[in-house]
Amino acid sequence: MLQMAGRMGVLGTETAFEVLARANALAAAGRSVINLGIGQPDFPTPEHVVEAGRKALADGHHGYTPANGIPPLREAVAADLWRRHRVEVSPDQVLVVPGGKVTMFFAIMMFGEPGSEILYPNPGFPIYESVIRFSGATPVPVPLYERAGFSFSAEEVLDKITPRTRLLIINSPANPTGGVVPRSEFDRLVAGLERHPHVAVLSDEIYSEILYDGAEHVSLLSYPSIRDQVILLDGWSKTYAMTGWRMGYGVWPKAVFAAAERLAINCHSCVNAATQYAGIAALEGPREPVLRMVRAFAERRQAIVAALNALPGVRCAMPGGAFYTFPNIADTGYDARRFQSELLEKAGVATIAGTSFGAFGEGFVRFSYANSLENIMDAMERIRIFLGNAPGRMAAAS
Ligand SMILES: Cc1ncc(COP(=O)(O)O)c(C=O)c1O
CATH class of the missing domain: 3.90.1150.10 (Aspartate Aminotransferase, domain 1)
Known part of the structure; x- marks a missing residue:
C-alpha cells in the first residue's frame, strides 16, 4: 500500500x-x-505572437534559459509595468514562471506553515484556499459581498490581521465575480497595511487589462509605502489569450527574490524558451x-x-x-x-x-x-x- x-x-x-x-x-x-x-x-493567440514563438524554435532556442527568464523578456515586463501602472520595476525583481498559478503557489508556500495565517478572498480563485491548506497555514477567508460589488472592505481585512498573519491575498479584477476594487478601498487598505510590515501581500492582477466602462485598474505595486511587502502576480494567459503557452510572472520584493528563484530552480528550472520569445512579442507588439x-x-x-x-x-x-x-x-x-x-x-x-x-x-x-x-x-x-x-x-x- x-x-x-x-x-x-x-x-x-x-x-x-x-x-x-x-x-x-x-x-x-x-x-x-x-x-x-x-x-x-x-x-x-494574436498571430504576431504565434509567429515569434515559431521563429524562436526555428532559430534554435531549444535549451534551458536563465531560471528567472531571458533578460529581454524581463526588461519587456518592466517596461510594460511602467507603461500601464507608471511603476518602476527592476528587471532583476521579475521572475518569469510557467503560468500565473506558479507565482501563487510559490508565494503561499514561501509564507505558509503550521501556526501561521493567510487571508484570502472568498468567493475567490479556489487554488488560494487549497494551497494555503497544503502549506499547513490556517486559511482566513475575507468575505466578498454582492452588495459591495464584490469588493472587500478594507476595515474588515485589517481587523483580521493578527501577529500570526503572514500573507494577504488580493485579486482585482476578480475571479469568479468580475468585481473591481475601487481606489478608495485600496487607499484605506494600504494606509492600514503600513502598520503591519510583517504581512506580505500577493496581488493577483491576472485580469488587469480586462476592464469595462472605463473602470480603473489599481495596481498594489503603485503604492510606494508597501512596495517591500507586495508580490505582483500577472501574466499573459488572459490578456493575450495564451493560457496553453503556460507563462506568467511575479514581481517580488528584493528581500525574498532569491528565495522565489530558488523555488523555481527546485521546481521547473525555467519556462519553455520559445514561449518566452513569444511573450516579448506580446508585450511589445500592437495593442x-x-x-x-x-x-x-x-x-x-x-x-x-x-x-x-x-x-x-x-x-x-x-x-x-x-x-x-x-x-x-x-x-x-x-x-x-x-x-x-x-x-x-x-x-x-x-x-x-x-x-x-x-x-x-x-x-x-x-x-x-x-x-x-x-x-x-x-x-x-x-x-x-x-x-x-x-x-x-x-x-x-x-
Ligand atoms: C484569479 C486567477 N489567478 C491566476 C490564474 C492562473 O492563470 P494561469 O493560467 O496563468 O496560471 C487564474 C486562472 O484562471 C485566475 O483566475
Whole structure:
C-alpha cells in the first residue's frame, strides 16, 4: 500500500477542470453542450505572437534559459509595468514562471506553515484556499459581498490581521465575480497595511487589462509605502489569450527574490524558451488584438447580464472586469451545486457553482462569457426553459 504524505489529503482542486471533463464527455456522447464554465478567452493567440514563438524554435532556442527568464523578456515586463501602472520595476525583481498559478503557489508556500495565517478572498480563485491548506497555514477567508460589488472592505481585512498573519491575498479584477476594487478601498487598505510590515501581500492582477466602462485598474505595486511587502502576480494567459503557452510572472520584493528563484530552480528550472520569445512579442507588439478582444467581451457582458436578470429567480450585478458574471440564483430554489449539475445534465449548459470558489459562494453560479454571443444567447434560452420546468422552484415555493 502506497503511503502519501498527510498534506495530500488537504489539497483541493479547480472544479472548472472537472466540469470541462464532464462537458466534453457529454459532447462526445452526442449531446449539445454550451460551455460557459471555462475560464479562458475563446480567441486565438494574436498571430504576431504565434509567429515569434515559431521563429524562436526555428532559430534554435531549444535549451534551458536563465531560471528567472531571458533578460529581454524581463526588461519587456518592466517596461510594460511602467507603461500601464507608471511603476518602476527592476528587471532583476521579475521572475518569469510557467503560468500565473506558479507565482501563487510559490508565494503561499514561501509564507505558509503550521501556526501561521493567510487571508484570502472568498468567493475567490479556489487554488488560494487549497494551497494555503497544503502549506499547513490556517486559511482566513475575507468575505466578498454582492452588495459591495464584490469588493472587500478594507476595515474588515485589517481587523483580521493578527501577529500570526503572514500573507494577504488580493485579486482585482476578480475571479469568479468580475468585481473591481475601487481606489478608495485600496487607499484605506494600504494606509492600514503600513502598520503591519510583517504581512506580505500577493496581488493577483491576472485580469488587469480586462476592464469595462472605463473602470480603473489599481495596481498594489503603485503604492510606494508597501512596495517591500507586495508580490505582483500577472501574466499573459488572459490578456493575450495564451493560457496553453503556460507563462506568467511575479514581481517580488528584493528581500525574498532569491528565495522565489530558488523555488523555481527546485521546481521547473525555467519556462519553455520559445514561449518566452513569444511573450516579448506580446508585450511589445500592437495593442489592437487585446483591445478587440476586450470590446467583444464588453458586448457579451451587456447581453448576458441583461438576459440573466430576465430569468425568474436570478439577479445579476454588472461586473467591472474579467470575463465572468456571478449571478445570485438563491431565489430559483436551487443550491449552487445542484444548479450547476442539473443545468449541465438536463440543459447542456456548463457553469460553475459558486461554492467551488469557497463557502461564501453559496447561492451564486459563475458564468464565463468567453464564448460567442450566439452560444451565450442559446444558453440563456436553455436556462429559461430549464427554470420554467424547475422542480427546485416548486420545492422552494411549497
Ligand atoms: C484569479 C486567477 N489567478 C491566476 C490564474 C492562473 O492563470 P494561469 O493560467 O496563468 O496560471 C487564474 C486562472 O484562471 C485566475 O483566475
